[in-house]
Amino acid sequence: MDNLTFKRVSDCSLNELVDVWNRGFEGYSVDVTMTPEAFLKRMVSEDLSPSDSVVAFDEQKAVGIIMNGFREINGKTYAWNGGTGIDTDYRGKGVSQQLMDEVDHLYREKNVDVAVLEAISTNARAIKLYEKHHYELVERLTYFKGPEDQQDISVIHDYDLEIHRVPKEKIRILSFYQEDMPWQNQLESLKDGFFYILYDRDRPIGYATTKENYNSNGRLQAVQLFQVGIEPALEEDDLLLVTFLHRIFRLDLNEVKRLVVNFPNQQDHCLDAFHQLGFQKMIEQVHMKKTY
Template sequence: MGSPERQNVEIRRLADCTFRQAVELWNLGFAGYYSDMSTTMEKFVPRLGRESIRPDLSIAVFVDGEPAGFVLVALKTVEGVGIAWNGGTGVSPNHRGKGLAKLLMREAIQAMRESGAATGLLEVVQKNAGAIAAYESSGFRICDGLIGAKRTGAFTVNDLPGGVSDDYRIGRMKPNQLAKLSFFRHETAWSAAWYNQKEAEGIVVTDKEDAVGAYALVRKSYADSGKLQGITLYQCAADRSRTDALPMLHAALAAAFAPFGEDCTRVTDNLSMADPAISEWLEAAGFEKVYTQHLMIVQLN
């Protein structure tokens, strides 16, 4: 193990820390971050279960007995294959720039391997060069760009790039059914993965021969009154082998954010930017970019 400039460094698993220490690690680690990431005990504990965080695999570092840094590690088995996720990495301001992030990542990779996971993934803000370097030092590689975008208010058909085509039909599938499509994107952000959005709605676009040419994965939220409050788009892709891939993609995006007349908030959550046509459609439709991230992946075996 390397020796960053520090003394009395103790590495623990999060399972060996108190809840108070875990919350303190989180808040110190994200102090001064790009957005307010502070949490409380009441918010942090449910987060562990909601995001499948494993305290026995997650890493905590203490320097001279004080909380100094952490990596949260989540684990899921999907169709017999283990997938690990870095659910957050942070280093206290007093200990940044001393090599702790790289040490934490080496320990986290070891924990992921111990779990039997075949793949590890994470998302990182694109302008966070220091974090990207630490992740790359442990074997992670950038494989995609991700976008969070937002639009508030009703649509009209004229607002939709490409309009609404009568050449295609819109159908529904469960998220696990979408994953069987030959052109389904399996390399996705943790929050956008089908196995973490089993209650979401799968939308498919079919041609006149009932061949599926595009899909979307969305979740809708409603007020107690039943009014539509929001639509979140997690995934959208078209079969690029088709000559009509672009209009099919447009049809999937339009279906994802319908009904257009509803005055609600429409957002994307870590949506893949692998197809530039998606970002172009969002911009033309009046969505504002909220954030961009990298999706990074490491092969563990």
């Protein structure tokens, strides 16, 4: 299509944005439809920039959208494509190509060093599009769904373990904190998160970051895990990690929804622990990166 025009999200109405987003992800393998409230909440929680996110128009009709966020990581400017959605009637007509070109120009204007995004691993069309724009696969990410009922484990080890809930700043200064994680798993995306450090006596040997939901009576209803890390010298201690995760997921309780979000497949020791605790693979994504 040669007659597309582009606007920034900040120049569009909220109803217009929600409508093009929901049409853009119609038929997607995962339901990501949003209400206006959810759309605004996501922009805030994931640092998405309305002035730097782009909507494609065919005359007066919004037909595609790319949401963008920006962060400084290790002295470099990172850009995240937080969703590319194209109206079903406009797919296969070059809209996504032109949107990606527009966003690439925007990234260059903002002196972006690294651009990242994720895509469902079975979405061959999207992956081909991103590869055409010089994104490369860096790792695979998996969502795992856990058991909703309690799981008993035998805990036999030589550690004197304590888990403390801490401010997220204490996680960031750990020597084994993993900063280069998928965007939604980074501390900055967990504005309403829960942060824990695992201690052996007074020595920090692990950490976890979660989101947790409680009902009006204070009963835990859901736990989502975004990061878990163990001091490198102890990563091979399977029982230690399983014990830590058992406590973080509160697997001593029944009727709790448990989810692992976007977890890097390269962390084999963690994947083994998830399986031992009864977690099952749900969805796999590819994590892609472009260096400017």
